Amino acid sequence: MKPLADKIRPSCMSEIVGQHHLVGEGKILNKIIETKQIPNMIFYGPPGVGKTTVANIIASVANKRFYKLNATNASVGDIKKIIDELDNLLSINGVLLYLDEIQNFNKKQQQSLLEYTENGQITLIASTTENPYFYIYNALLSRSSVFEFKPLNKNDIIKALKRGIDVLEKELKSTKILCEESILEYFAENSGGDLRKAINNLQLTIYTANRNSDGNIEVTMELAKECSGTKALNYDKLGDKHYDVLSAFQKSIRGSDPDAAIHYLARLIKAGDLISICRRLLVIAAEDIGVAYPSAISIVKACVDSAMQLGFPEARIPLAEAVIVLATAPKSNSAISAIDKALSDLDNLNVGEVPEDLKDAHYGGAQKLNRGLGYKYPHNYENHYVKQQYLPDNIKDALYYIPGNNKMENSAKAYMNFLKESSK
Structure with a gap:
């Protein structure tokens, strides 16, 4: 029984459904066919969206000998056979090679094509379901134009x-x-x-x-x-889609959209990706909610621990609770901003030594080295606060923590201002 998909496969661009950004009237792939100037191309997108069909249509108008390989079962030997025929009279105008699933070729296999794609003897059209910027050798990528195919509506x-x-x-x-x-x-x-x-x-x-x-x-x-059967889900636990869904998950929580956050949680649950969900929730609690609602991380930790103990399907309940708490909580990135700025200064500035007053003085001879001599013990002062320099001299005026505009941090900011004013 011949597959119906082959029976109705389009033979020209006008018959293709979807991909209007690539094959619509006046769009790039149509123009390539009109000019018959075929560059090296990489077609990137999920399965079943027309990558192979478009490659076949382009091959039909190219005045080149056509070869087709699938990287899941092809080898360097198969490429060498094609290279050996480049001087054949049938290949006088060059070769068009369609390489399906190129992400399954290792670096050495991809490199075997470099010389011939660069001098034009081989025109490469490769397709992949994985992000080419992660899986395709840079030198080959730089010689190719990448076209992204979208899921069909x-x-x-x-x-x-x-x-x-x-x-x-x-x-x-x-x-x-x-x-x-x-x-x-x-x-x-x-x-x-x-x-x-x-x-x-x-x-x-x-x-x-x-x-x-x-x-x-x-x-x-x-x-x-x-x-x-079961509805197809465009999600690969080990691939590019994994990070796309996790990214959308965190951004939806950060954007205070509980409905979108629950949607992406459902995708991750469908994929059975409990570990990634738990790790990301803990990160979000610290990175995006942070000091605006410090108790959030404790709540999330309890939900995560419960989910890990329960496993699926019951784990979905505490996970949903954690997502809704985070999505509807006040937001602040002051903690991550503070630590990242401090780390950046360590990488880019000569921050200098720890002040002598703050250095460890719990050993014999510390006083002879001027360790801790001028340190003021805050608990000996009113409100347990005394003004003194804690940062190294080279960055004594550095400002890392900038309070967010939320109830918790506004209260903390007011308290810190009170301490500074009362110590004058």
Whole structure:
């Protein structure tokens, strides 16, 4: 049974669904086809969004010998075979190599292409589901243009599914395929933006559907759900999407949006990523809430400990509690700003020695070295405070902690001002 995805694969740019930013009228990949000046390109995006299809269309208009390899099972030997044929008369205009899943090639394998992509003997079109800036050798990356393919939206997928139904109806000739719009919407929603998955599910459903009294194939929602299985989630625990979701998770909490924060928590829970959730929540409590609500980190620690003890699925409850507490809490980044500025000064300034008055004086001979002689013990003074220099001479006027504008820090700021005024 030939996959329906292959039967309806577009043969020109105008048939492609989605990717309007790349293949729409007047867009870059259309212009490349019009000029037939094909550069080295890297197509980056999730599976089932048209990377291979676009590469095939470009290859069809290039006046070059076409080779196709998949990096999951190809080797340096396969590349050498292509290189050995570069002087062949059939390759007089050069070679166009489509290398799928290039992230599976190691550095040495990628380097084997460098000389030939640079001199133009090999024009490379590579595709990857992983961030190319993490997985592709820099020298090869610098010789290529990167194009990002986006997940397809529901309407794009439905348009392709309708094309698939038309193709199957023509094959079946007198038979009609009865499929309601709501079922197509279900296939689209269930696919997670992967057109190939949606089409495969449609094909399986149609081939297993019953015929009605008129002899037509009748697709039901019950059968569609049975054939589709679990909804696809565009998330890779070890890949680029992992960090995208974690980033959105923290930024939603920082932005005081509990609904978005809970959404991204749900994605992380679906991926079973308990450790990353717990670590990130503890970081957020200190980095983004900080001194504005110091008790937040204690609450989060209790929730995290509970989640670790419970495991999934129950862990979702204390995790959701921690997320809502953090998202609705007052925010302050004064703590991280203070420590980062202090660390930066250590890297960039000659901060000097610890003041003599503050140095350890709990040993014989310390006084002879002037250690601790001028130190004033704050508890001996009113309000347990006395003004004295604590920073090294070279940075004695440095200011690291700048209180945030929130109830807790405003109170602390007022108290510190009171101490300074009372000691005058």
